[in-house]
Amino acid sequence: MRYGFVLPEGDARRVAESAREAEAAGWDGFFIPDPVWGVDPWVSLAAAAMVTERVQLGTMLTPVSRYRPWSLAAQTATLDNLSGGRVILAVGLGALDTGFEAFGEVTDRKTRAELLDEGLDIITGLWAGQPFNYDGKHYHIKETAFFPPPPPVRKPRIPIWVVGAWPSEKSLTRVARWDGLLPNVLGPEGMGGGTPDDIRQMKAFIERRRAADAGPIDIIVEGKTPGDDRARGAETVRPWVEAGATWWLEADWSMPGHEAILKRIRQGPPREA
Numbered sequence: 001m002r003y004g005f006v007l008p009e010g011d012a013r014r015v016a017e018s019a020r021e022a023e024a025a026g027w028d029g030f031f032i033p034d035p036v037w038g039v040d041p042w043v044s045l046a047a048a049a050m051v052t053e054r055v056q057l058g059t060m061l062t063p064v065s066r067y068r069p070w071s072l073a074a075q076t077a078t079l080d081n082l083s084g085g086r087v088i089l090a091v092g093l094g095a096l097d098t099g100f101e102a103f104g105e106v107t108d109r110k111t112r113a114e115l116l117d118e119g120l121d122i123i124t125g126l127w128a129g130q131p132f133n134y135d136g137k138h139y140h141i142k143e144t145a146f147f148p149p150p151p152p153v154r155k156p157r158i159p160i161w162v163v164g165a166w167p168s169e170k171s172l173t174r175v176a177r178w179d180g181l182l183p184n185v186l187g188p189e190g191m192g193g194g195t196p197d198d199i200r201q202m203k204a205f206i207e208r209r210r211a212a213d214a215g216p217i218d219i220i221v222e223g224k225t226p227g228d229d230r231a232r233g234a235e236t237v238r239p240w241v242e243a244g245a246t247w248w249l250e251a252d253w254s255m256p257g258h259e260a261i262l263k264r265i266r267q268g269p270p271r272e273a
Helices: 012-025 041-050 069-083 109-127 169-176 196-209 230-243 258-267
Strands: 002-006 029-032 056-059 087-092 132-135 140-144 160-166 180-187 190-192 218-223 247-251
Touching: 012 029, 012 041, 012 258, 029 041, 029 087, 029 247, 041 056, 041 069, 069 087, 069 109, 087 109, 087 180, 109 132, 109 160, 109 169, 160 169, 160 196, 169 180, 169 196, 180 196, 196 218, 196 230, 218 230
Parallel strands: 002 029, 002 247, 029 056, 056 087, 087 160, 160 180, 180 218, 218 247
Antiparallel strands: 132 140, 180 190
């Protein structure tokens, strides 16, 4: 199991400071929001890359429909080179209540799903090198061969984590193409992270549809553990490990203030003693 910390807020300087603290405290990954309007995540993660050496860096998460895919491909490839191959791209449809409608972003779920699929095709195609062309429903790219950025350092590509909504077969089939599952489960009260048993079912479904040579897939779960009680924290994580999860993301979106956030970062991940 690897452990990441999700920083709920902060400007680029604070992101860099927090990432440095996270690396020193033994966290394996460091993630920040990607808002419709707010602090730019890629500038912030570039600042974090300059003061860290080991910790993985990414967003939690990036709605691809809000980006021009070629711009996102360039931003992630640039950051991956700057960091020495430490980028993770976590993607999904995004939460509409974060400002989609206010800023005129696409809100139709089916269209956002189509933009996500085509966007990932374009991003990975551009990472693989030029010349590149694409002819989809929403995007049409003529072959280009000028001023490409260096390809990502990470091989075979920057890992792509994708939200999978259970029990939607279409959503989980999408996940099976990529490198990580961010699980969501549709229940009576909407979407949630589900249970360890849900994770087992989702993992089994993905493995049945995953290419034989694709290798193992990461399964990422979010939650909160008490930083002042490592044993209790490890006990919280254990059922998810047993269900097949490979990453635990410490995520408390309501944590009050930067000092409380830094305190939790410095307490470190809930690893077994």
